[in-house]
Amino acid sequence: MTTPSTPDPATESDPPSVILGVGGGIAAYKACEVLRGLTETGHRVRVVPTASALRFVGAATFEALSGLPVRTDVFTDVPEVPHVRLGQNADLVVVAPATADLIAKAANGLADDLLTNTLLTARCPVLLVPAMHTEMWEHPATRANVATLRERGVVVAEPASGRLTGADTGRGRLPDPAEIVELSRLLLARREALPRDLDGRRVLISAGGTREPLDPVRFLGNRSSGRQGYALARVAAQRGAEVTLVAANADLPTPAAVHVVRVGSAEELRTEMLRRAPDAEVVVMSAAVADFRPTLRAEHKIKKGASDPAALELVRNPDILAELVARRTPDTVIVGFAAETGDDAGDVLHHGRHKLQRKGCDLLVLNEVGEGRAFETEDNEGWLLYADGREQTLPRRAKSELASMVWDGVFPLLHA
Template structure:
């Protein structure tokens, strides 16, 4: 059996973090720390207004790299050129309305704006500001200009803002910023226009009002797929059971479906609108034949619980698959990984199956064997952090 090996590790890069003058500037310190801990080399430019909130010393101490601010006081006489050439990706976080307007119009009157003008690769913008400033037509026009030039934008979160308003403009969680950085270092928005439904997490079948039948799935692999798909431009609908991790805030649609019956209903009613369906959820094969009302009392007697089969969501999707739709399944096995995965691939008439051992459930890293219906004798092995493997799975789907 010929197993092709696919990139097991991360490629670390040079990140230039540009911090502009908003209240969220203090969160950029944590971002610099996370990027550095992730293995990236991080240099920092702070605007004059950013230094009213945070100091260069904080970034220098955390990154062990140079920090910059004043173009004419910098030891390097052409720091804007050298930093622009050095960076694999420039990240502007937080990005104020002011710095985005400067970049959109090509204004270069300080070290950040001049460096942005000299940088020839796409940039990642992380806007954070008052909701009215963000929704202002001028700001939205500037964002469109930046996007049209090939830059990436990680949208702000809706919520309570520092100014007292509520609405869209909140700085996103830094784990999402890091995910965007790692994505856009290697991928663009290559999935624009593709509609994808992903299932994730563990279903829960009630025994009584308190107890239930479930499994150890954390939802991490499914969420990693959702995140990678959305960052790369796909319109992602997530239908999920129980999960141990937060859902990315920028997905198109998020639907909770705790039981198999609910998941079956939510998935099948959306099937016809999808280009891809990725069934990553750990779905119960059985459920109690009859749920008990209230809480079952403890007893010294043996309890026999009658179970009945649940609906087979994947089989239904296969039988009703529209022409051109790609259907991908997952198979978690305790033994005979590839033979069992091939049986499921063929029985459910899937385009591709991702097989893994149960031992990877809930862990940060995974080892997945990808088997395609049209190339079953050449499985592809994907190993590493689930966030990285998610992108590699997507690459395999694109080849179908």
């Protein structure tokens, strides 16, 4: 069987040209990490800060990291017409942080420096990543400006929650720089804005791998890192969904605008998923759940004695996906995941099709697993198998890109 694989268009031509705008907020220092993340993944990045941003981070820092000159005004290099050319020639414009002032200017078409001129001339995807105090983010003026920009096709990312300037805590924190880089790469791959087609939808996702304790030290587990489930949560939140992520043993940053519930074992995962599923419109079981657990858990560490250890007795864990399907409400869309290998009985697709029939979910994401595939990797590939018999190949892509393809498949099912 041939595994799905399609070359990444970004590697077949010149490096994508990215404009990184930097607003004048304390989070401007994190733009350096965004810049490094983009350049290290093969992008040509030109930094265009506001004059206020340079009071937080000097031009020399951005120039050293990007290898390109930094300008803030429209009167430098006038023959090159930078206030027009930068936006015209960009494949993506990212502004991080986007302050309340900068968002207001963008929404009202003001152009008083090089960055705001660039935003007016850009015909590529534009990503604004807000960073401000909670009161500013929730102010009616800011909310109206964000709505206006989104109506025009600008991607205004959902901010994170956490520590703000001083002792304040709340929503409005700049998302993790690695998350901004992933969103940027996703927009470059899509070559279009990320839709808000899940706006207000309640989504429940499981991620990671469960661990079944043998004793206080050891456990039975699997190699799932949780990256694919986290990518699904991240993309769903940025497409407008209200996302709850039940994470089993995943050591990853919390995605912006996602509520994370942490669990350890299959039983704990089952409890949380069954409790929260009735309120969800979409349930995604991407966690790798251990099929078996020890019958007994030792109270103390099992010592290595002179004799061989006792045989390990196992009991089957509940089939959480099957229970979710059995208890579903009529309007709930359920997405399952299957990690398969081929064997004498059939190839990966054969096993995936049978699993879809057994589980009864609406959509099954099928991955072929093995060394360097699916688990503990930055990218993924596979198939989407629909309950109505349709099948779609998922070419090898970054996990955020694959997550976006999954949500593209889920959206029509919400309206079926």
